[in-house]
Amino acid sequence: MKREKIKSEKLKIIENVSLIIFFFGGILLVYKPAYDYTIIKTLLGFLFTFLLSVKYIIEEKNLEFNYSTLFLFILLSSYILFSSFFIATFKYGSAYLLENYLLYFLIFILASNLKIRKEWIYYWLISAFISSMIGFFQYLGPKHYAISTFGNPNFFAGHILMPMCIGFSLLFSNDFRDEQKFLSLIFLTFGTITLLFTKSRAAITGLFFGIATVFFILNKGKRIKWTGFLVLFLILGILSPVIYKEFLTNIRYYIWAGTINLIKHKPFTGWGFGQFIFYYFYFRKRKYFLQPEATPVTNHAHNEYFEIWAELGIIGLFLFLFLIYKILNKYFRKDYKIENKIIAGFIGGIFAVMVDNIFSTNLRNPSTAMYFWFLLGVLNNPNNKKEFSLNFSKLLYSTILFTSFVMSVFYSNYRVLPEVYLKRGIWAKDSKNYKKAIENYEVVCALNPYNYTAWYKLAYVYGMIGNYKKAEKIYLYINRIFPHFAKTD
Template sequence: MVSRKLLFLLSYSIFISIFLINLIYSKSIYNGVYFVKIYFLFYASFVIIFLELFILLKADKIKYRFLIIDILFISLLTYLILTIHLNYLLIFLLLNFLVFYFSFDFIKINSKIIFFTILIVAVIESFIGLLQNYGFDFTALATFYKIVGTYTTPTLFVACITHALPVVLALYYLNKNENIKNIILFTIGLILLAVLLSGIRAAWLAAFVGIGLFFLLKDLNIIKQWLSKRHIKIFTVIASLLLIMFLTLMLYYIRPASANARLLIWRISLNMIKDHPITGIGLGNFAVQYMNYQAEFFKNPANIEHWANVAGNVNHAHNEFLQIFVETGILGLLLFLAILFFTYQDTFRLIRANRLNEEDRLIIIGSISAISSILVLSFFGFFLYFPYLTIFFIAYLAIIGSILKKYQKGIIEFHLTRSVHLTFLFIITALFLQIAPKMYKEYKARKVWQQALILALYKQPELAIKKYNQIYDTLKDNGEFLFMFGATYVSIDSCQKGIELLERSKLNYNNPKIYIALGNGYEKSGRFQKAIKNYQIAGYMMPHQLYPHYLLAKLYHKIKNDKKAISEAQIVINKPIKIDSPAARQMKEKMHVLLDKLKKDH
């Protein structure tokens, strides 16, 4: 029989390795940066859950003790699971978050080891990012952006490293060895430089807040000697508000177009909330619904005039609080805010009480400062949207919870027997056996998908379609796959098949390109009114783009509706070019030619 000690060691090792999943990526499968991380997270999660439940079977009874933040965390994840419709992978990942959170108590994870693991991840990511910034990109991921680490955008890159700064500071003060302290100082400089060069303004603010709060809480006793408790509260609130307002305004004026784009997203997101205020539109459905709301918004000409140039193809609210509200409603948002409120309240109360030993004090200060950094990032971007990044947030919550339990009583305590744990083991195993084969098939299918995409890009659509057909049964519910498959059929004039796939893709994927492809398909098959409708939707979704109006002008000319052809041609000619390109200039030139021809004919 495997010993309990060995099972603990295995669980501990895999638990630590989950943070390192952020460094994994693949160029051989479609969307390999995101999906490979999820793939490894899924299997590592199951192994941890299985090992921990197996450990529990070796004991007759296990005592559980919950704080209020534990109960709120369970409540939030339970609520999210109940709102999911037949997405087994998402359900399993949420269960993993639950086990991951309570593993800190169960396995007695050493917080310093977690901090060092986070330091390693942040340093490696920062080093990769800095190499990319200076032209050495061995990852081949920095295609559209200069610095991305093992991700695809600078936003995700800084999301992985910025929160580590207060953690590294905690390690600096925890170590007495001068050589180690000097190495840690160097890593702080490395991470700060990577954050600065990323150009992400929210990350600069997040780094400032994380570091600032760390030193404020670390030196709280010194500050208390100078100010009363009441004065400290007033000073902290006023100084924080003024500083955040100043920095936010400063960051806004550095890149106002980007800031205005977020304001547009938030405005349209509020329209989504108005339609689904209580339970939201469903977890993961923001990307499916947003562009429809944006198209509706731009049907108003006044909105086009003021907002068209900052509109984009959006799949995230660029504000986690707003995203939670949109997808889970007021119930989900209140549960999330309640977790934050009690975490901050209990943490600050414990720090002020001076009951913590030095190690616990620095660990809990580092954790709450890291959470604050994450929340600042989450207000301007996305963090919790990606499961492999969410792991960091949950780890900090769990570390704080485990320290709080040393110094305060739980509000609920109970025992669970071996039979209950055995039941959990059967349920988790059954769920794993349901999902694991699908995950493996999807992993292999995405390799073929990548091959098909390359064939389509290199003008070999017939070969691409053969590849797409090979994996259709596996990916037939993936909207992005159906879009690419359908668009490829339309490109070779197999319009009916392409239209069927494209119409189905809209059920769980939303992109203006779907409507352009549908318009092409309907136009080629002679269904001109449907083609016009789809081109118009694409135009409303992305009102700054010339292409939908260019296609409409050509189609109206084709069906001899000269009045509307002139109107659309003038839109193309008069619309400012957002991103200059030969294609954009060529469209404008062709519309000038068309307009001259139509005017001569009349």
């Protein structure tokens, strides 16, 4: 009995450590030596899946999964792999995106077998509150730029939607004390103010939809359930002339027009997973470059559904949306009783992010996508699940453990480390130490021969010191790995 108690305590410690890494580390930590200092968040995601799978193995936890959801999940995963290997031309573009989706899918599987506990809800809300305060004071500073620990105001805004919807649902839950609800109200106040500071109209709209969804779920047996949506659509109707005028002058109008042309050429299968950046420029509208926000390279469609359609075709888009529908559908049925009201916040968070991603790229960013797939997994948890054998469960969790370990090592050496040398190269170049800049850029290119950004910076430095032959050779190489890269054409 004593041995079982000790084992139970150890398991709880492992689970808490994994969740602290995920919610505190994944949200609050940055790695300043790296050029992309938020890249550490993905590495922490793999550490989370590693530790949680260790806990499940020691616990001898049976995998539980709804068969129909599992079938859809496997179908989507298989189609992504098929698209990456057989449709995509630039395989390294697919591989880079596959790394992230591998992490999201591992999180989804593990979260589907994770119990809803107050502890990890507290972890998320506390870290979200801290990140909101950081963004709040950043905006009050000289730059007036609320990025918090996400590197970009839109990335912060895209993430904060989920904990804010959870915090809103907490106010209606009987499982939380009054003082906890009061603290949640403080977080919602500061979170809303900081969200407004980001000026992310997509995220603000997403939050309104998320809150309306929470209200709908909490009152689904009553007539007032539609109130939130009615008020929201009334406001949108009143503002529609302003919104329409704003849209026609927004850079997204031109990006979407080009993306739609891209989709028209391969509507069913798409161009291949992770291939948007390589083919979009062929279909980009000329007027795009007349806009003040125009950039030489367009990485994303700024509409997740258009981008999925462009890369995976209508087949991939259908599988993605149908998987989400299959998970969430039961919660909207009148006969389905939701025991824990906090679940309404999870659903609201999913809807808020999905609305935000009509206009943003946040589901392409791990700082939002990891937690989106985590919520989907948690919502996939209750009821109608089949239990798999212990041997199969151990095999799966061991595979997740091994994959997480390998990816942690790989990501540290081939994703994080190159970003460190890239930043050192930029520092050296800015201080006119061109020899040091070349040395650092060459390390990046040796670690990742497909890092066209590092190759371009290396060629640029060679040009600055007058070594034009070397610069030309590198520019020609860039044109092979990324034809018509805008900065080399």
